[in-house]
Amino acid sequence: MVPEILPSRRSAILALLSASVGMLLPRRVVALRRVAHPTPRVGITGTKVLTxxxxxxxxxxxxxxxxxxxxxxxxxxxxxxxxxxxxxxxxxxxxxxxxxxxxxxxxxxxxxxxxxxxxxxxxxxxxxxxxxxxxxxx
Structure with a gap:
């Protein structure tokens, strides 16, 4: 009976790992996409930057x-x-x-x-x- 359980555990672990990697990919893709640089705002100061x-x-x-x-x-x-x-x-x-x-x-x-x-x-x-x-x- 044990040989039947191991393949299903292996399959479950592989499925879980695949799903985890898949969930991480969209985040990585967002981080790697080209970002449009904004135009600096006139009169901007650093007064709101945390101290x-x-x-x-x-x-x-x-x-x-x-x-x-x-x-x-x-x-x-x-x-x-x-x-x-x-x-x-x-x-x-x-x-x-x-x-x-x-x-x-x-x-x-x-x-x-x-x-x-x-x-x-x-x-x-x-x-x-x-x-x-x-x-x-x-």
Missing amino acids: AADLTKSPHLVELFDGIRAIPQIADGIGCHCGCAELSSHYSLLSCYEGDAMAKSCPICQGEGRVTVRLAKAGKSLIDIRAAIDAQFG
Whole structure:
């Protein structure tokens, strides 16, 4: 009787694994699609970017959020590749660091932010930063 049970268990496990992988694919496809970069809004500031006081549970992110706050006109011209651009409250990468701050937990938002801050400090233009973001995350 045991030989009859093992094939059905194997089949069930394979079906479960296939379903799990299938459920993950749409998310990955969203992350890999081309993102349209928004036009930076006139007069945009970093005043809504979370501060150290807001990040007490994530002190390792304070420097990143401070970096984004210092370059709102650049961060506002970059689209995020994690899929959050589908949210109605989302406009740009800058949005990932404001309000509920998806960047507190999303590695893609954090990665794009780190690249953006690093390249902005190096004097790169918004066009160059967008190209680097697309090459790495797009």
